[in-house]
Amino acid sequence: INPGLSSAHQGYPFANGSNRFWKVIHQAGFTERQLAPEQWQQLKDNGCGITALVARPTVAASELSRDELRSGGEALQEKILRYQPRALAILGKQAFT
Numbered sequence: 239i240n241p242g243l244s245s246a247h248q249g250y251p252f253a254n255g256s257n258r259f260w261k262v263i264h265q266a267g268f269t270e271r272q273l274a275p276e277q278w279q280q281l282k283d284n285g286c287g288i289t290a291l292v293a294r295p296t297v298a299a300s301e302l303s304r305d306e307l308r309s310g311g312e313a314l315q316e317k318i319l320r321y322q323p324r325a326l327a328i329l330g331k332q333a334f335t
Contacts, residue, residue: 239290239291239292239299239302239307239310239328239329239330240290240291240292240293240294240295240296240299240302240310240330241290241293241294241295242254242295242296242297243295243296243297245295246295248275248276250275250276250278251275251278251288251290252275252278253275253276257275259329260272260273260274260275263286268281268284268286269281269284269286270284287321287323289314289317290310291307291310291311291313291314291328291330292306292307292309292310294306299330
Protein backbone atom coordinates (compact mmCIF):
# COMPACT_ATOMS: atom_id res chain seq x y z
CA ILE A 239 0.00 0.00 0.00
CA ASN A 240 2.77 2.44 0.98
CA PRO A 241 6.43 2.24 1.94
CA GLY A 242 7.36 1.30 5.45
CA LEU A 243 9.95 3.34 7.27
CA SER A 244 12.73 0.83 6.48
CA SER A 245 11.91 0.97 2.78
CA ALA A 246 11.85 4.76 2.81
CA HIS A 247 15.19 4.89 4.62
CA GLN A 248 16.89 2.29 2.41
CA GLY A 249 15.35 3.53 -0.84
CA TYR A 250 13.83 0.30 -2.12
CA PRO A 251 10.62 -1.67 -1.52
CA PHE A 252 10.21 -4.38 1.11
CA ALA A 253 13.60 -3.49 2.60
CA ASN A 254 12.90 -4.81 6.09
CA GLY A 255 14.89 -8.00 6.61
CA SER A 256 11.92 -9.72 8.23
CA ASN A 257 9.69 -9.19 5.18
CA ARG A 258 8.97 -12.44 3.33
CA PHE A 259 8.11 -10.74 0.02
CA TRP A 260 11.37 -11.60 -1.77
CA LYS A 261 11.33 -15.23 -0.68
CA VAL A 262 7.67 -15.69 -1.59
CA ILE A 263 7.86 -14.19 -5.09
CA HIS A 264 10.81 -16.46 -5.83
CA GLN A 265 9.02 -19.54 -4.47
CA ALA A 266 5.97 -18.62 -6.54
CA GLY A 267 8.10 -18.66 -9.69
CA PHE A 268 8.22 -14.94 -10.47
CA THR A 269 12.03 -14.85 -10.28
CA GLU A 270 14.68 -17.42 -11.18
CA ARG A 271 16.48 -16.82 -7.90
CA GLN A 272 15.67 -15.05 -4.67
CA LEU A 273 16.49 -11.38 -5.01
CA ALA A 274 17.73 -9.20 -2.18
CA PRO A 275 15.67 -6.06 -1.54
CA GLU A 276 18.36 -3.83 -3.04
CA GLN A 277 18.04 -5.79 -6.31
CA TRP A 278 14.39 -4.78 -6.71
CA GLN A 279 14.92 -3.20 -10.12
CA GLN A 280 15.80 -6.65 -11.48
CA LEU A 281 12.10 -7.50 -11.19
CA LYS A 282 11.67 -5.76 -14.55
CA ASP A 283 13.87 -8.46 -16.10
CA ASN A 284 11.22 -10.94 -14.95
CA GLY A 285 8.30 -8.90 -16.31
CA CYS A 286 7.26 -7.61 -12.88
CA GLY A 287 6.90 -4.15 -11.42
CA ILE A 288 6.17 -2.60 -8.05
CA THR A 289 4.24 0.53 -7.25
CA ALA A 290 2.94 2.05 -4.05
CA LEU A 291 -0.65 3.18 -3.73
CA VAL A 292 0.51 6.05 -1.50
CA ALA A 293 4.08 7.39 -1.53
CA ARG A 294 4.11 8.62 2.08
CA PRO A 295 5.98 6.20 4.36
CA THR A 296 4.37 5.20 7.65
CA VAL A 297 4.88 2.66 10.41
CA ALA A 298 1.53 1.07 9.46
CA ALA A 299 -0.67 1.47 6.39
CA SER A 300 -3.61 2.07 8.72
CA GLU A 301 -2.12 5.53 9.35
CA LEU A 302 -3.07 6.63 5.83
CA SER A 303 -6.11 8.84 5.38
CA ARG A 304 -9.10 7.96 3.23
CA ASP A 305 -8.18 10.84 0.92
CA GLU A 306 -4.66 9.47 0.45
CA LEU A 307 -6.03 6.01 -0.35
CA ARG A 308 -8.67 7.40 -2.70
CA SER A 309 -6.13 9.52 -4.56
CA GLY A 310 -3.73 6.59 -4.73
CA GLY A 311 -6.47 4.38 -6.12
CA GLU A 312 -7.15 6.87 -8.89
CA ALA A 313 -3.44 7.00 -9.76
CA LEU A 314 -3.32 3.19 -9.75
CA GLN A 315 -6.23 3.04 -12.19
CA GLU A 316 -4.29 5.32 -14.54
CA LYS A 317 -1.22 3.06 -14.29
CA ILE A 318 -3.32 -0.02 -15.01
CA LEU A 319 -4.75 1.60 -18.13
CA ARG A 320 -1.30 2.74 -19.23
CA TYR A 321 0.65 -0.48 -18.64
CA GLN A 322 -2.12 -3.07 -19.16
CA PRO A 323 -0.70 -5.69 -16.75
CA ARG A 324 -1.77 -9.31 -17.19
CA ALA A 325 -2.10 -9.64 -13.42
CA LEU A 326 -2.21 -7.36 -10.40
CA ALA A 327 -1.50 -8.19 -6.78
CA ILE A 328 -2.16 -5.81 -3.90
CA LEU A 329 -0.32 -6.32 -0.64
CA GLY A 330 -1.53 -4.72 2.57
CA LYS A 331 -5.12 -5.51 3.46
CA GLN A 332 -4.91 -3.52 6.73
CA ALA A 333 -5.38 -0.24 4.90
CA PHE A 334 -8.78 -1.43 3.66
CA THR A 335 -10.14 -2.77 6.94
